[in-house]
Amino acid sequence: MSVFGGDPASTEIDSDDIAVSGVDARSVSGGASRSGPSDGAGSHQATRGAEARRRPSHCAPPMPARISAVEQRVLDDPRLLGEIAEVIGGPFHVLLPSRVSVNVKGFQAVFRDAGVDGFVYFGKKANKAACVVRACAEAGAGVDVASVGELVAALAQGVRGADVMVTGPAKSEELLWLAARHGGSIAIDALDELERLVALGLPARVLLRVLPAGSTSRFGLDPGELDRAIGAISYPITLSGFSFHLSGYDAVARAEQAAALVEHCLRARANGHASDTISIGGGFGVDYVAADRWETFRNTLSDNWFHSSPPGDYYPYHFPAPGPEMLGEILAHNDLAGLLRTNGIRLAIEPGRALLDQAGSSIFRVQGVKTRTAHGNPYDILTVDGTSLSLSEQWFDSEFLPDPVLWPPGPGHPTPTCVGATTCLESDLLSRRRIPLPRRARVGDLLVYPNTAGYQMDSNESPFHELPLPPKVALHPEPDRVRWTLDATAR
Ligand SMILES: Cc1ncc(COP(=O)(O)O)c(C=O)c1O
Numbered sequence: 001m002s003v004f005g006g007d008p009a010s011t012e013i014d015s016d017d018i019a020v021s022g023v024d025a026r027s028v029s030g031g032a033s034r035s036g037p038s039d040g041a042g043s044h045q046a047t048r049g050a051e052a053r054r055r056p057s058h059c060a061p062p063m064p065a066r067i068s069a070v071e072q073r074v075l076d077d078p079r080l081l082g083e084i085a086e087v088i089g090g091p092f093h094v095l096l097p098s099r100v101s102v103n104v105k106g107f108q109a110v111f112r113d114a115g116v117d118g119f120v121y122f123g124k125k126a127n128k129a130a131c132v133v134r135a136c137a138e139a140g141a142g143v144d145v146a147s148v149g150e151l152v153a154a155l156a157q158g159v160r161g162a163d164v165m166v167t168g169p170a171k172s173e174e175l176l177w178l179a180a181r182h183g184g185s186i187a188i189d190a191l192d193e194l195e196r197l198v199a200l201g202l203p204a205r206v207l208l209r210v211l212p213a214g215s216t217s218r219f220g221l222d223p224g225e226l227d228r229a230i231g232a233i234s235y236p237i238t239l240s241g242f243s244f245h246l247s248g249y250d251a252v253a254r255a256e257q258a259a260a261l262v263e264h265c266l267r268a269r270a271n272g273h274a275s276d277t278i279s280i281g282g283g284f285g286v287d288y289v290a291a292d293r294w295e296t297f298r299n300t301l302s303d304n305w306f307h308s309s310p311p312g313d314y315y316p317y318h319f320p321a322p323g324p325e326m327l328g329e330i331l332a333h334n335d336l337a338g339l340l341r342t343n344g345i346r347l348a349i350e351p352g353r354a355l356l357d358q359a360g361s362s363i364f365r366v367q368g369v370k371t372r373t374a375h376g377n378p379y380d381i382l383t384v385d386g387t388s389l390s391l392s393e394q395w396f397d398s399e400f401l402p403d404p405v406l407w408p409p410g411p412g413h414p415t416p417t418c419v420g421a422t423t424c425l426e427s428d429l430l431s432r433r434r435i436p437l438p439r440r441a442r443v444g445d446l447l448v449y450p451n452t453a454g455y456q457m458d459s460n461e462s463p464f465h466e467l468p469l470p471p472k473v474a475l476h477p478e479p480d481r482v483r484w485t486l487d488a489t490a491r
Pocket of ligand 1: 244245281350352
């Protein structure tokens with residue numbers, strides 16, 4: 001019995017559930033691999049069926065994140081996360097630059113296997129960490145930037161100017177000038193932007209961003225504008241080619257739009273332009289959770305699971321052909337690879353999220369634990385340090401679904417738990433849904449949100465309440481230990 005807070009056992013899922021839910025809870029901290037134990041073996045299906053029957057109706061099903069071997073090593077280390085937390089004294093993000101490098105090489109291997117001249121630009125908007133860009137530079141990738149700040153940060157980490165792709169609408173004069181000076185590629189989004197670049201009088205390499213047929217996007221040039229732009233380009237500006245970026249994650253749409261860009265290149269060549277590159281932007285999916293978890297979530301989704309109003313929409317957290325596999329599908333569709341080879345065209349891609357898959361986590365410290373009831377059922381509300389601005393999905397009327405891992409592991413019973421942050425805003429919740437944490441959380445525990453490097457950790461952060469921004473820590477796995485350093489953004 002706790003002195004102040006009633007019976008700590010009161011929020012636990014009853015003892016019948018312990019054995020069943022305990023399997024799921026252990027698979028979070030026990031090493032669900034990519035193709036891992038949760039991918040549909042019959043006994044697991046049966047276990048999940050039993051779990052669903054016994055889980056209280058006010059608690060969401062477990063959604064363990066896919067955890068890489070290195071991430072598991074970090075979670076299993078009895079000291080590492082605790083020591084970092086003690087030194088930092090607040091929430092922090094960890095990044096694994098070695099994983100970024102693996103992800104870059106995965107895309108490069110697909111290009112190589114398909115015999116395609118391809119180049120990877122990291123969509124820098126997805127994460128601000130310096131160690132990510134450094135890993136890209138070292139792995140032979142460039143960076144896609146959309147502001148002077150991003151361009152300067154990329155150059156500072158060793159990305160060569162020639163390996164920078166500048167995207168984004170209505171770029172500032174300063175950005176155009178700096179990009180031209182450094183010999184980067186500039187994706188032109190509008191005629192007036194092109195005019196401003198021409199007026200600088202500097203040599204520059206440009207791609208023309210195409211508004212796909214039938215699209216109502218605010219980005220890109222329509223067919224009439226494209227013709228005028230091509231006509232307006234002459235020495236010292238070089239027309240390197242054409243680009244697009246699509247929302248969503250459809251491989252076929254990208255392959256077909258890429259084929260249309262090849263046609264644009266050929267027409268431009270007929271008018272004397274070099275036009276040997278197309279960029280198909282980003283939008284390579286990430287596979288956060290196993291297929292059956294995602295199906296269970298979608299098929300049994302209930303308003304009762306949520307502490308407050310349920311989200312309107314969800315990112316597709318299970319993605320069957322993620323990252324490099326999706327690139328393979330794009331290249332295979334209607335033999336896009338052959339079309340590129342035949343016409344001597346280089347294919348650029350600008351993945352953001354996919355290069356950060358399993359490359360970072362966000363770590364918060366539990367500062368408070370309260371018990372509440374929903375429909376007569378008890379559950380815990382945690383308050384962690386930091387804010388949900390470090391988990392961007394929460395700010396798009398959505399929910400980040402991979403379950404947080406309670407650290408350190410320890411004995412206990414599955415406990416429905418939602419997670420609030422430390423501000424005065426009612427809506428400031430890192431997890432609105434009640435998650436079956438494997439035990440009751442205590443003040444001082446850490447809550448590790450896995451796989452947050454892609455857009456989650458720092459897209460929306462602000463020093464609200466004058467709370468410090470969570471610093472970034474780079475983890476360096478070595479044979480005998482995992483070393484950690486402060487990221488250059490935190491020094
Ligand atoms: C032009 C452009 N390229 C690349 C990206 C990166 O997309 P993703 O992180 O989905 O790969 C974006 C994202 O908005 C973009 O606008």
